[in-house]
Amino acid sequence: MPKTLSPxxxxxxxETMRRVAEHAFATRGEQGVTMRELAKELGCSAMTPYRYFRDKDDILAMVRAAAxxxxxxxxxxxxxxxPETDHSAVAEAYVAFALDEPHAYRLMFDLAQQEGGYPELAAASRRAWRMLGEHFERLVAAGILEGDPQLIGYAYWxxxxxxxxxxxxxxxxxxxxxxxxxxxxxxREAVFAQIRRMLWRGAQPQRG
Known part of the structure; x- marks a missing residue:
């Protein structure tokens, strides 16, 4: 009889599966990963992952939500x-995350996965986009930038x-x-600084 699993x-x-699967999906692609291979890399039986996940897509959704x-x-x-008027801190944090965690970053944006059946993934994705949206809404409300905050956010992204x-x-x-x-x-730092300056100037109120 299978052991009763504690929380x-x-x-x-x-968490162990997340680490293993993140590397596997990022390096081999979604089609290059199977449940059997993941179980082998974890050192468990082929059926063990099914006690925790419905299927491979469920694991991928978990990995992407965590990212x-x-x-x-x-x-x-x-x-x-x-400071509220600092336009560079969020951009720098964005790029720093991608460079620190390239596997996670690619899995976030390189895959088209339906989020409807995965509420944790949908909530995590909304959290990230909401943060970017609120950042530019504050800047527009303060008169620092001008235009549609959502459109500015997409342009920055x-x-x-x-x-x-x-x-x-x-x-x-x-x-x-x-x-x-x-x-x-x-x-590379100079290129990044130039991009930030160009984006910032393009979204500033026109004086005249």
Missing amino acids: DDILQFR FNRFATRLEAAARQA ASLHGFTMLALANQLPLPQAQQSADARGPT
Whole structure:
């Protein structure tokens, strides 16, 4: 007879599965992962994961929900600690998360997964987008930026995502710390600063 699982047993197994599955999905793709392979990597029987998850999509939803929650936590902390008029803190936190957790970042935005059957994933995704929306709503309400906060948020996200994906693919100039003393040309930090300036100026009220 199977052992009765305590809440701690369930939490521990799900967290172990999250770490293993995040790496597997990010490196092999959704189609390249099976429940049997995940069980083997965990060192358990092929049927054990089914005590905790309905199927592979359930595991993927759990992994993505955890990633969105960590992402939102990072952005929320940056927004709380920075002055209300600071436009760079959230953008810097966004890129820092992606560079620190590239597997999680890719799984958040590279996959199209229906969220309807996964309330935890839907809630985590809404949390992240709500944070970005509220950030730009405050800036517009204060008269610092002008326009539709949602549209501004999407423009910022598209720009930051493009920069981030190029950085993850090593298609941008090297960071300053990795460049030689006699290197000429921009650094990755300089490119990021230029993007932020261009976005910020484009959304500022027009004076005239």
